[in-house]
Amino acid sequence: MTIETLPVxxxxxxxxxxxxxxxxxxxxxxxxxxxxxxxAVFPVFWVLVTSFKPDARAVAPTIRLFDESSLANYAxxxxxxxxxxxxxxxxxxxxxxxxxxxxxxxxxxxxxxxSRFRFPGSRKLLMSFLxxxxxxxxxxxxxxxNVLLALGLQGTSIGLVLVYCxxxxxxxxxxxxxxFDTIPGDIDESGRVDGLSPFGVFWRxxxxxxxxxxxxxxxxxxLTAWGEVAFxxxxxxxxxxxxxxxxxxxxxxxxxxxxxxxxxxxxxxVAIPAVAVFYLVQRFLVTGLAAGAxxx
Amino acid sequence: xxxxxxRHWYAYAMVAPVVVVLAVLVLYPLVQGIWFTLTDxxxxxxxxxxxxxxxxxxxxxxxNYLNVLSxxxxxxxxxxxxxxxxxxxxxxxxxxxxxxxxLAMLLNRPMRLRALYRVxxxxxxxxPVFISAFAWKFMFNSQFGVINQLxxxxxxxxxxxxxxxxxxxxxxxxxNVWVGVPFMMLALLGGxxxxxxxxYEAAEVDGATPWQRFRDITLPGLRSVSSxxxxxxxxxxxxMFPVIYLVTGPAANPNTRIxxxxxxxxxxxxxxxxxxxxxxxxxxxxxxxxxxxxxxxRALRRQEAFA
Numbered sequence: 168m169t170i171e172t173l174p175v176x177x178x179x180x181x182x183x184x185x186x187x188x189x190x191x192x193x194x195x196x197x198x199x200x201x202x203x204x205x206x207a208v209f210p211v212f213w214v215l216v217t218s219f220k221p222d223a224r225a226v227a228p229t230i231r232l233f234d235e236s237s238l239a240n241y242a243x244x245x246x247x248x249x250x251x252x253x254x255x256x257x258x259x260x261x262x263x264x265x266x267x268x269x270x271x272x273x274x275x276x277x278x279x280x281x282s283r284f285r286f287p288g289s290r291k292l293l294m295s296f297l298x299x300x301x302x303x304x305x306x307x308x309x310x311x312x313n314v315l316l317a318l319g320l321q322g323t324s325i326g327l328v329l330v331y332c333x334x335x336x337x338x339x340x341x342x343x344x345x346x347f348d349t350i351p352g353d354i355d356e357s358g359r360v361d362g363l364s365p366f367g368v369f370w371r372x373x374x375x376x377x378x379x380x381x382x383x384x385x386x387x388x389x390l391t392a393w394g395e396v397a398f399x400x401x402x403x404x405x406x407x408x409x410x411x412x413x414x415x416x417x418x419x420x421x422x423x424x425x426x427x428x429x430x431x432x433x434x435x436x437v438a439i440p441a442v443a444v445f446y447l448v449q450r451f452l453v454t455g456l457a458a459g460a461x462x463x
Numbered sequence: 464x465x466x467x468x469x470r471h472w473y474a475y476a477m478v479a480p481v482v483v484v485l486a487v488l489v490l491y492p493l494v495q496g497i498w499f500t501l502t503d504x505x506x507x508x509x510x511x512x513x514x515x516x517x518x519x520x521x522x523x524x525x526x527n528y529l530n531v532l533s534x535x536x537x538x539x540x541x542x543x544x545x546x547x548x549x550x551x552x553x554x555x556x557x558x559x560x561x562x563x564x565x566l567a568m569l570l571n572r573p574m575r576l577r578a579l580y581r582v583x584x585x586x587x588x589x590x591p592v593f594i595s596a597f598a599w600k601f602m603f604n605s606q607f608g609v610i611n612q613l614x615x616x617x618x619x620x621x622x623x624x625x626x627x628x629x630x631x632x633x634x635x636x637x638x639n640v641w642v643g644v645p646f647m648m649l650a651l652l653g654g655x656x657x658x659x660x661x662x663y664e665a666a667e668v669d670g671a672t673p674w675q676r677f678r679d680i681t682l683p684g685l686r687s688v689s690s691x692x693x694x695x696x697x698x699x700x701x702x703m704f705p706v707i708y709l710v711t712g713p714a715a716n717p718n719t720r721i722x723x724x725x726x727x728x729x730x731x732x733x734x735x736x737x738x739x740x741x742x743x744x745x746x747x748x749x750x751x752x753x754x755x756x757x758x759x760x761r762a763l764r765r766q767e768a769f770a
Contacts, residue, residue: 197576200569203562204583210598210641211590213609217601226607230616273481280477287471292478299489300695301752303702305726306745309499309738310492312730316511333488336481365473394591396705401731413593417709420597427601434594445589446582 211438218431225427240432249429252436254408255415258324259393262411265328266392270335271385275377278343279369283355293344296337304397307333315402322404327411330398335388342387346380347373386448393441412437499742500527506736520739527743538740539725545751548701548721551636555703556696558640560689563647568681570648571655588645596709599638600625603710631711631718639706643699647692654688655681690763697759698752722748 188196217225219236227234244252281289311330312321320326350373358368374381396413403409407418416437419430502520510518534542570581587595602609603624611621624634658680666676682689702723711719715728726744729737 193574196569196572196574200566200576200580200584203566203569204580206641207584207586207645210595210602211586213602214594214598225601226604228607230609230612273484276477277481280474284471284474286474289474289478292482295485298753299485301698301749301756302489302493303723303726303745303748303752304704305702305723305730305741306496306749307489307492308726308730308745309504309742310495311488312738313495313499313509314488314492316509316513319512321513329488332484336484340481366477369477390591394593394705396593396708397727401727413591413705416593416597417712420600420712430597431601434597438590438594441591442586442589445585449582449585449589 214431218435220428222426222428240428244433250418251407255412259411262324263389263392266331267385267388270339270388274336274339278340282344282347296341299337331392339384342384350376496742500746504738527739531743552700554636555639555700559643559647562644564651566648567651585645592705600710635707635719650692654685658684
């Protein structure tokens with residue numbers, strides 16, 4: 168369905184005054200954007216509607232917006248009647264926060280060094296970060312499993328944090344390098360003149376200036392860890408209280424019996440904070456993206 | 464050497480932590496992973512300190528590669544899985560790029576409600592992927608899913624979307640496009656905004672048609688952004704795991720199997736947990752991507768030489 172609603176005529180992006188556009192084109196423009204927005208929003212809306220229905224009513228033979236709707240699913244999920252939801256939240260938050268802190272700190276120093284100093288090997292380092300981006304988890308899953316077994320970290324959240332750093336650190340470094348590049352080097356020089364050490368310049372002058380970039384990067388690192396499925400499914404122990412949300416929510420989707428109402432309620436509880444944070448940072452996202460990932 | 468160190472010690476000191484982390488957590492595992500592909504390592508032969516059991520796997524030469532590359536169904540039908548992965552990646556990236564570009568161009572103009580549209584359109588990006596996957600799995604339900612109910616209301620057929628047919632692949636492509644469009648759209652919107660408006664005005668004065676302006680100004684202006692997001696999109700889609708795993712799972716569907724999901728199957732859910740074959744798949748995936756990236760870069764450079 169997504170395909171058919173594609174705006175077929177690529178209308179050229181010029182910057183006309185609104186008055187110059189004919190009424191018909193204006194209607195077409197808004198119609199296309201409205202349809203696209205509906206498709207973008209509908210799945211989320213539908214999960215929201217479903218989250219209030221009992222499991223049995225969630226899969227009724229006729230479409231209804233409300234069907235014995237109540238907050239019962241939310242109560243069940245939060246009280247732990249259906250899976251250990253709060254423990255999953257705690258695990259996910261812990262793992263994602265740790266990953267974020269470690270990844271942002273490590274990548275900020277490296278990104279700064281790569282951005283400011285021309286030293287032998289800097290280009291190779293940047294290239295290797297790009298290359299690591301390409302690694303599918305399938306290459307590393309067995310050896311990382313082996314490493315974690317050897318360290319006795321298999322099945323623990325610390326182990327998972329280490330694993331997530333392998334993907335977050337290179338990407339964060341790349342993004343932050345782009346951001347640091349946009350901060351004029353004069354600032355560093357005047358800091359040096361005032362007697363700051365190279366690290367002092369970085370810590371006292373550049374990091375505070377790079378706050379928006381750091382925020383976007385942190386957000387990214389957090390989200391990658393928050394939503395990761397493969398490693399979390401494979402590496403966490405089978406006990407219910409050690410799962411993250413991405414793994415835990417799968418218990419609602421069993422082979423023969425799917426508790427759609429409860430799954431929907433749990434999904435909404437997970438999605439609301441994510442969407443809220445996203446809404447707050449989306450402005451920075453465009454610039455962060457343009458500076459980091461795109462211009463490279 | 465000594466002088467290099469003296470001059471750049473602070474740079475090296477700042478880089479060191481990441482280099483150490485990457486060496487320990489990426490480089491060493493990578494080398495080890497390649498070594499594992501030459502062994503018969505599995506759940507019962509891997510070293511397990513918890514059970515106080517030493518490693519007992521042995522070197523088997525290229526046997527894993529021969530098994531996998533023979534295309535044997537019991538080793539995941541490598542060639543047809545590769546073909547499916549390429550089809551999956553190609554259709555996902557073409558559709559995400561096309562839709563993303565179309566929407567970016569619609570948004571790149573002054574109009575009413577622009578900010579609202581933009582926020583609504585990036586909503587799929589804000590929702591964690593595993594939630595989106597569950598939502599679509601629910602909507603694709605053949606009897607009670609809202610998609611089939613809508614199709615039924617329109618008097619159309621109500622297919623079994625996620626059954627053991629190729630339609631399941633179509634379904635996961637739809638999901639992945641829905642998930643991926645917002646990123647493309649925002650990146651391309653950023654690119655569009657960097658194209659100077661007077662180029663379009665000059666072209667319009669010269670009597671260029673909208674199509675000519677699109678082809679000769681918009682596309683070249685987007686080249687650097689496009690080449691990056693397309694490459695990223697291809698790599699991400701090639702390795703996309705959660706969408707397929709969660710939409711068609713928990714039992715793996717061979718009709719939506721791509722290389723990465725099969726490697727995971729081998730690692731995680733097989734009876735014997737065949738780590739050697741899982742690693743072999745991993746190394747093959749990486750090789751395919753590296754070869755592709757090399758060609759991609761060369762093609763880009765040639766294109767730039769012509770431009």
